[in-house]
Amino acid sequence: xxxxxxxxxxxxxxxxxxxxxxxxxxxxKHDAEATEYLRQLDAPNVLEIGSRNVSGNIDRxxxxxxxxxxxxxxxxxxxxxxxxxxxxxxxxxxxxxxxxVYSTSVFEHLVFPWKAALEINRVLKxxxxxxxxxxxxxxxxxxxxxxxxxxHQAFLSLFNEYTGFEIVSKAEGRPMRAFSCTNDGSMLKLxxxxxxxxVQCLARKIGPYRxxxxxxxxxxxxxxxxxxxxxKT
Numbered sequence: 001x002x003x004x005x006x007x008x009x010x011x012x013x014x015x016x017x018x019x020x021x022x023x024x025x026x027x028x029k030h031d032a033e034a035t036e037y038l039r040q041l042d043a044p045n046v047l048e049i050g051s052r053n054v055s056g057n058i059d060r061x062x063x064x065x066x067x068x069x070x071x072x073x074x075x076x077x078x079x080x081x082x083x084x085x086x087x088x089x090x091x092x093x094x095x096x097x098x099x100x101v102y103s104t105s106v107f108e109h110l111v112f113p114w115k116a117a118l119e120i121n122r123v124l125k126x127x128x129x130x131x132x133x134x135x136x137x138x139x140x141x142x143x144x145x146x147x148x149x150x151x152h153q154a155f156l157s158l159f160n161e162y163t164g165f166e167i168v169s170k171a172e173g174r175p176m177r178a179f180s181c182t183n184d185g186s187m188l189k190l191x192x193x194x195x196x197x198x199v200q201c202l203a204r205k206i207g208p209y210r211x212x213x214x215x216x217x218x219x220x221x222x223x224x225x226x227x228x229x230x231x232k233t
Contacts, residue, residue, distance in 0.1 A: 027133075027173025027198045034131055034169065034202045035062065043067035044099030047123065049086050049116075050106035052077035063100060070098075074228050087112055087219045089119035098123050102131040108138070108148045109228075111220040114158060118214060121164040124205040129168070130159070133200040136172055144226045152199050159203035162210045170201040 022028055038044070046063050051071030058079050060069055070093065073080040084092040087110070101120050107113045120130050136151045152172045159165035174197035180187035 022174075025173040025175075026171045027196075027200055030169065030171035030173070030200050030202075031133065034200065037202075038100055038129060038131065039063055039065050041065060041099055045097055045125075046070070046100045046102070047072060047093065047098045049073075049089075049101065049103040049120075050109075051079050051081075053079050059102075059104065062102070066100075085220055086110060086116045086119060089116070090122035093123050095122050096125050099125055099128045100131065101128070104133045105135065107132055107134040107150060109142060109145045111145075111147060111224050112216060112218065113148060114163075115216045115218075117158040117163050117165075118209050118216065121205055121209045126205055126207065128205045130165070130203050130205070131200070132203075133198060135197060136199050137176070137178075137195045138197055142229050145224075145228050150199055151196075152201070155199075155201040155203070159201065161206070162213060164205055164207050164209035165203040166206050168202040168204055170199070172196040172199045174198040 042065070044063065044066055045068045046066040047070045048059060048062075049072050051059070052073040052075055054077075060071065060079055063069075071079045071081045072086070072089070072093065073083060074085060076083050082092060086106075101124055107116065110116050117130075124130065132155075134148075134150050136149055138149065140146050152170045155167060155170055159167050176195050176197055178190040178193070178195055180190055
């Protein structure tokens with residue numbers, strides 16, 4: 001295994017010659033454009049889902065035009081105003097209150113991301129925006145609460161007319177390559193295929209979701225009894 005890891009490290013070093021600036025990445029460009037677009041809103045109420053300082057980056061000032069910022073997370077910690085489960089969001093924050101709801105690297109950790117989309121719809125004002133960034137491909141992390149990966153088409157199932165949204169824009173980026181560690185013939189050419197490490201979607205609330213068609217009363221604790229990984233010390 002050590003020899004294999006060494007080979008991959010050498011390949012990674014070689015690939016550095018071909019790496020582009022992250023500023024030119026489609027995901028970076030989309031985030032900059034979407035953020036600037038939302039900064040034009042007049043004194044919005046902003047809700048960040050997954051606001052706890054985990055990586056050293058705090059987005060509390062991402063929207064300096066905000067009238068009100070609320071940091072929401074499943075665990076207590078720095079930059080958290082409300083502790084709770086996003087699957088029950090509408091029971092924990094005011095409904096029809098927020099102009100912007102945004103999250104970074106959160107949706108892959110949600111047991112029922114479709115339920116989260118419905119809850120976000122409830123707390124957004126009509127015409128409000130949700131900005132979500134997650135991963136199309138990424139190694140397991142924050143186990144055991146790591147459930148999903150999202151290619152950009154996946155957002156069509158979360159933000160659509162039935163869930164009360166229209167997609168404004170979306171983009172994938174952070175390109176990478178995969179290499180097989182077995183001699184399975186179907187995997188030997190994976191390195192030729194494109195993979196992306198990040199994806200972002202901006203959607204707008206066009207109305208309430210179709211509660212006559214969409215109903216999901218389960219919450220995460222009904223099916224998963226693991227405790228979310230605590231902050232590393």
